[in-house]
Amino acid sequence: MGDFAFDADTRVVARGASGASGASGASGGGEFAAELTRRWDGTNGAVNGGYMLATCLRALAVAMPFPDPIVISGFFLRPGTAGPALIRTSLVRSGRTTAFGEAVLSQQGKETVRATAAFVKLGACGPAFTAGAPPDLPPPAECVGVPVGSFGVATIAERVEFRSASLPGWFLGQPTGRPASEFWMRFTDGREADLYSLPLLVDSTAPSVLELGVTSTTVQLTVHLRAHPAPGWLACRVAARFVSGGYHEEDFEVWDSAGTLVAQSRQLAMILPPSPA
Amino acid sequence: MGDFAFDADTRVVARGASGASGASGASGGGEFAAELTRRWDGTNGAVNGGYMLATCLRALAVAMPFPDPIVISGFFLRPGTAGPALIRTSLVRSGRTTAFGEAVLSQQGKETVRATAAFVKLGACGPAFTAGAPPDLPPPAECVGVPVGSFGVATIAERVEFRSASLPGWFLGQPTGRPASEFWMRFTDGREADLYSLPLLVDSTAPSVLELGVTSTTVQLTVHLRAHPAPGWLACRVAARFVSGGYHEEDFEVWDSAGTLVAQSRQLAMILPPSPA
Numbered sequence: 001m002g003d004f005a006f007d008a009d010t011r012v013v014a015r016g017a018s019g020a021s022g023a024s025g026a027s028g029g030g031e032f033a034a035e036l037t038r039r040w041d042g043t044n045g046a047v048n049g050g051y052m053l054a055t056c057l058r059a060l061a062v063a064m065p066f067p068d069p070i071v072i073s074g075f076f077l078r079p080g081t082a083g084p085a086l087i088r089t090s091l092v093r094s095g096r097t098t099a100f101g102e103a104v105l106s107q108q109g110k111e112t113v114r115a116t117a118a119f120v121k122l123g124a125c126g127p128a129f130t131a132g133a134p135p136d137l138p139p140p141a142e143c144v145g146v147p148v149g150s151f152g153v154a155t156i157a158e159r160v161e162f163r164s165a166s167l168p169g170w171f172l173g174q175p176t177g178r179p180a181s182e183f184w185m186r187f188t189d190g191r192e193a194d195l196y197s198l199p200l201l202v203d204s205t206a207p208s209v210l211e212l213g214v215t216s217t218t219v220q221l222t223v224h225l226r227a228h229p230a231p232g233w234l235a236c237r238v239a240a241r242f243v244s245g246g247y248h249e250e251d252f253e254v255w256d257s258a259g260t261l262v263a264q265s266r267q268l269a270m271i272l273p274p275s276p277a
Numbered sequence: 278m279g280d281f282a283f284d285a286d287t288r289v290v291a292r293g294a295s296g297a298s299g300a301s302g303a304s305g306g307g308e309f310a311a312e313l314t315r316r317w318d319g320t321n322g323a324v325n326g327g328y329m330l331a332t333c334l335r336a337l338a339v340a341m342p343f344p345d346p347i348v349i350s351g352f353f354l355r356p357g358t359a360g361p362a363l364i365r366t367s368l369v370r371s372g373r374t375t376a377f378g379e380a381v382l383s384q385q386g387k388e389t390v391r392a393t394a395a396f397v398k399l400g401a402c403g404p405a406f407t408a409g410a411p412p413d414l415p416p417p418a419e420c421v422g423v424p425v426g427s428f429g430v431a432t433i434a435e436r437v438e439f440r441s442a443s444l445p446g447w448f449l450g451q452p453t454g455r456p457a458s459e460f461w462m463r464f465t466d467g468r469e470a471d472l473y474s475l476p477l478l479v480d481s482t483a484p485s486v487l488e489l490g491v492t493s494t495t496v497q498l499t500v501h502l503r504a505h506p507a508p509g510w511l512a513c514r515v516a517a518r519f520v521s522g523g524y525h526e527e528d529f530e531v532w533d534s535a536g537t538l539v540a541q542s543r544q545l546a547m548i549l550p551p552s553p554a
Binding site: 070071073075077078092093095097098100102111114116118122123124125126127128129130131132177178179180209212213214219220222224226227239240241242243244245246247248249261264266268270271 | 455490517526
């Protein structure tokens with residue numbers, strides 16, 4: 001899948017297995033070189049957090065005894081910058097049904113992201129209950145998208161495509177006061193979503209609080225990966241429900257073309273001071 | 278506050294500062310001895326995950342340059358057991374507004390919990406927006422609670438008190454099929470909730486999926502701590518919206534007596550196979 005931007009830009013190269021391990025004494029893990037590109041910058045001009053998390057996930061997968069990441073939590077310590085990154089992984093615990101790993105992504109000797117994840121073999125067992133439904137959107141062909149150039153320095157908008165029933169208020173210069181939206185999403189170059197790319201996709205949109213006239217930066221992001229997505233457009237729902245004290249949460253749901261919830265994420269973000277005029 | 282069960286049972290004793298630190302080269306952290314008691318066991322008879330997370334948080338606080346935990350993510354690697362625990366903490370990154378730390382809780386040499394947290398100084402700055410409201414409950418005096426003994430081995434029910442408008446279906450032997458509920462909550466011994474005890478409280482109820490006739494164990498729990506709670510009863514809302522493939526999420530909101538959202542948590546839990554008859 002090397003022809004797709006996501007796969008090329010999250011590639012990790014093993015620098016040889018390290019003997020380092022977690023405090024548990026679990027073995028496994030290693031050091032990986034990655035090259036963060038300028039192709040996934042967010043609205044603040046920094047490398048997108050979800051992109052770094054997805055790169056960590058690819059490094060983690062190398063030593064994991066189960067194929068499917070089911071939950072990943074990432075803390076964003078510093079802004080990421082385009083250029084080389086070093087990812088150190090450790091297999092924290094390998095159990096009968098679940099394995100846990102940690103990844104530390106550093107740039108120029110400084111830790112940028114710390115991520116912890118659990119891996120399992122996703123199945124279809126047990127009871128099923130859903131108290132939710134995919135967003136009720138017009139077909140993608142009848143939806144509209146913000147022109148790519150509108151996102152300023154946000155090159156990620158060139159790689160991920162969004163379509164919604166109407167253009168967002170912040171784009172029209174009239175923030176709605178309601179930090180919530182529903183839209184279609186897909187990779188622009190035709191790459192289908194999978195468990196490894198969903199952590200990027202749930203962090204790829206403009207911050208929902210733009211509808212309140214402010215912007216923010218992610219402190220922490222937890223992503224649940226609940227099912228392998230079917231090919232095609234993803235129907236998404238994002239909302240910030242609690243904005244206070246200089247912080248807000250943002251919840252994100254991703255439903256695949258078969259109507260299955262495939263990912264659910266929540267981030268805590270810090271509201272940024274207004275830019276100098 | 279040593280007279281309260283929570284404070285006594287989450288006490289940590291420094292074993293001397295360690296030179297160990299995260300890959301970032303940040304200094305700080307240390308080793309702490311804790312004694313997990315049998316007073317916070319969950320319905321599965323294991324030490325409650327939120328109790329272990331709260332104990333980690335107390336150890337983390339020692340080296341943090343900011344007073345208020347705002348987000349903590351914990352992965353539960355093994356069941357906790359009553360008895361000694363060792364907590365190793367590291368200050369991962371100390372920035373201008375935010376500090377990040379990691380805690381590893383081990384028992385008998387095996388890692389049990391890995392937790393990462395961000396600390397800040399909570400303020401009241403910036404825009405405020407709320408798309409939610411506290412649960413609409415009758416006053417606590419008009420509500421009912423499940424008799425403590427009904428929770429079997431769950432000693433945590435002796436320490437945390439719950440009251441709701443009507444008794445839960447699972448308790449009456451008639452699971453409702455709706456894994457959602459609203460209720461009042463407080464410590465039985467009169468201890469007021471604070472940022473450090475909320476991670477225990479959001480994990481202290483019986484699993485919401487009991488209303489589907491199944492039970493589960495927590496894999497990962499993220500808690501956002503959004504404001505210092507006012508004294509008094511806490512109004513809570515819990516729901517599992519997506520149960521599939523042997524897993525479910527559970528969302529939890531905690532509102533204080535002043536009507537402020539003080540905590541919001543989400544966990545990923547694995548559904549347990551039925552017990553042998």
